[in-house]
Amino acid sequence: MSWRSLPAVVGSDGGWDAMEQAVLARWREDQVFAKSLELRKDGEPFVFYEGPPTANGRPGSHHVLSRVFKDIFPRFQTMQGRFVERRAGWDCHGLPVEIEVEKQLGISGKPEIEAFGIAEFNARCRESVSGYLDEWERLTERIGFWVDMSTAYRTMDATYVESVWWSLAALWDKGLIYEADKVVPYCPRCGTALSSHEVAQGYKDVDDPSIFVRFPLTDDPTLSLLVWTTTPWTLPSNQAAAIHPNVTYAEVDNGGDRLILAKALVDKVFGEGTPVVREIAASDLVGRTYDPPFPFVPGAHRIVSADFVTTEDGTGIVHIAPAFGEDDMAVGRANDLPLTNPVDKQGLFTEQITGFAGRFVKDADRDLIADLNSRGRLFRELTYTHTYPHCWRCATPLLYYAKPSWYIRTTDVRERMMELNQTVGWHPSRVRDGRFGRWLEDNVDWAISRERYWGTPLPLWRCDECSQITAVGGFDDLRAKAVNPPGEDFDPHRPYVDDVVVRCACGGEAHRVPEVIDVWYDSGAMPFAQQHYPFSGEQALEGKFPADYICEAQDQTRGWFYSLHAEATMLFDSVAYRNVVCLGHILDTDGQKMSKTKGNVIEPWTVLDKYGADPFRWYLLTAQQAGESFRFSLDAIEEAMRRFLLTVWNTYSFLVTYASLPDGWSPEMGAPEVADRPAIDQWALARLDETVDEVTAQLADYDAATAGRAIANFVDELSNWYVRTCRRRFWRSDDRADQQAAFATLHECLATTAKLLAPFCPFLADEMYVNLVAAHDSAAPSSVHLVDWPTSGGRADPQLVHAMDEVRRAVSLGRSARKEAKIRVRQPLAEAVVACAPADAAAMDAHTGLIADELNVKSVRFVTDPADLLHVTIKPNYRTLGPRFGKSMPDVATAFGALDGPTVVNALDGGDSVSITVAGESHAIGGDDVLREVHPSEGYVVANDGPVAVGLATELNDDLRLEGLAREVIHAVQAARKAAGLRVEEHILLHLDGSGAIREAVHAHGAHIQSETLSDEISIGHGAPFAGIHREEHVLDGEPLAVRLDRVATAG
């Protein structure tokens, strides 16, 4: 049982990476992840769901972000004793996969896919999704994301598809699935509808006609509605004119031309100051009919009311063609308008449109406008520049076009979804009622069908005879209902499933509807589909549903977060997850989204190879509140590494270095009881306990950033206060008990920090733990990831912590004063005077030695009487007085102005009461109501910070001068030692050649110089007794000093 030597991680390229690789190898060899699960298998389950990524592309830095957050809380909960199964998953279906395969095959569009053959095409899709699996697995392991990939669920597996079928059949039985027309963006050239994802890729700026058209009223043909549209080709299909119920309309006489439009738009359309003949309420218009712009299509041609109408553009009267717009369709449904569509699948007008039949609609715009004009219907024609979606494949302008689709009636459970959402712990919390809550409020039925190939087939069979739908809820169900039942190794994908014919209740034969389902439904089904529920048994979800925790980026609000929530609500009347962390996006240094086209993407392996996984993880977990976006750069990682990870490492390295020395220490040697250790040790342990409590609370609340900052603060104080001020106790101590106390204290702080750090930086934490704990205790678990989460030892001590804060402030002020006086720290001074309130003086009194050491002064004196060497002024404490006096605060401030600072402070410190007069009444004020400020007075160099000031006696006597000089000598010798290339523990022979004050100083402090420089012999004078291995010259306080040293031959 002994200390292992440390790998070099500082200053060596790839050092950190090598350290992590060694840890990784050990995890692999010892099966540590599997052991961590085995260890907790009887613990209360903590359910985690992995949102399945699509594995048909390389993982990027944003995937590292979500995977790191998916890792930290399960690790934390595991250490807390919970059993956290972590099963990976892969999203296999969908358009992105199909597009990838189309590219590979060099084909494009549905006709070409069908010509190629669906069976072969889908086989290629199946292969394609596993193409990047190796890379995903390699990255996942390297970043330390513990998830079981060997048992990963795949949405394309037959068992998975079967569970999805079960759920869809269940929804069908509840009457929640229906078929209806839906307006979709449609490419007439490719003959296919496009997903929103595809539409988003194809926006372009285009010029379209913008026309104002007269719709004469039936009951008054000399009066016309003025209607504005940018799609003239939809005017033949006009069914209605929509107006807003709360907008006031107006009649305008434009040179005998009587027109109606929104009153607010009169000036915009006709010019400033155009007179309004009369105002017309919307209610006076609704229901009236008009003469349609074209005679081809029969219909209502009626004025209807609709909320979406605005007075931003146009005339406030909107042309409605229900087949060609989502709003139009909704208005059509609400008003029972006929759905007429005189445009075929190639985007050509049908025979119904006399004179235009067979023409591509967009190309007919010009002639349609001319036709309107010839009949006196055109009021005005302009050109309108706007962004309009085009097919990303062939650049054809998309048409919005009504097509039949399958829907899930999620609006039936909207209220319930909103109720259940209230019980979900969202992080950040605003998402609950913000982005997600709003989404639920605006919920519309879920369009789940896709006219594609590679997806879960919609398990609905339509009878050729009676058109009745038969829903199939599983493979056995299908075999029971089929005319030609499939065999055991049935692939439920297209085209095979399409060949299965089902016997309808009417006796007719039913064929499957052609659609597959939205991939989001697949992923939302993972809670039960990954278990093959219910085919694997009704109990299959026990302890596995709902999830305690999931995590994804915020773009999943309408994706996975929604599909999980909707399906769980409809199928189980339950939430799917109790807690969800919703992450922000990764941006580049300029705040721009990373994208391949901008060339600003940082590949994860770049970071991992250069810095390692822990620095990457630490940065992602703590640099920003989860939910906010990151400004990401390699420099930012480097800063995180240097500022935190290397500080931890140096502190750890310090302990191991000195503990390993012959007169060092190891945990089995023990140490004095905490109560018998110095105050500084008790302070460190008090801070440790505070930190443990804080980190535990924050991680339990899914706040990694705040928890991480608490660790970082502690580590900073441990390194820059505890270790720095205690350094000598470790390596040269005459007091063995004190040395052991120091080692034991630092050891406990670091061992516990390793445990706190385990969920954040699992590599560093394990490296530290193994060396600090496991290497000394054969009974201890072999990895930090197998230990219990630390608990605080009840040693929190707010008073001690406060006192130390005051000490540090006093030291800081003292250094500031030294700088002011231009006196270096090596020069000892006689006295530091700390001026403050009696309570603070009492707190600091136990630590005067520390202050003296840090400031290099002989003594520390407290001054609490303000009359002594400092002037004291007072101010009202608004925080305590504000609530008491409210509006009278200005009077209070005035009353304070009349008080004499020193008098008040003396009275309060002496226990007397002080009162002020406000609005004629006397009020007693206490110590807390007064803020004191001290100001420097003569004679001392003083630095002050509010209620505390530190003064230094700058006058030097001979003793102080000589001592300062002796330290200069030591400094010179140490520089020489280093220049000579000596090891720190090597002893030397030392000869100094100097005169005057230097010689005096060496005589006075020779023993000290000797011990500090490890000089077995010291001599001073001209002419050295030995040649030595090194000689150098210095000038101290204007006097020359030559240093000569020689190595002491060590026996053996």
Place this chain on the structure above:
RNA sequence: GGGCGAUUAGCUCAGGUGGUUAGAGCGCAUCCCUGAUAAGGAUGAGGUCCGUGGUUCGAGUCCACGAUCGCCCA
């Protein structure tokens, strides 16, 4: 066009329930230490808290409007 969020030092970010001196790191300047040493530390300079109104005795913090950036949706 709608929703959500952000805007604090040159840069990256902290700043419960409003309280009068707005903090940290990096960078910069000056310096210290030289037994944590291919490291470490200190002291400084640096801010109209995006803007304009409002509520309040008091606003970085609450409200309204606007600007810019990001995300989602249309």
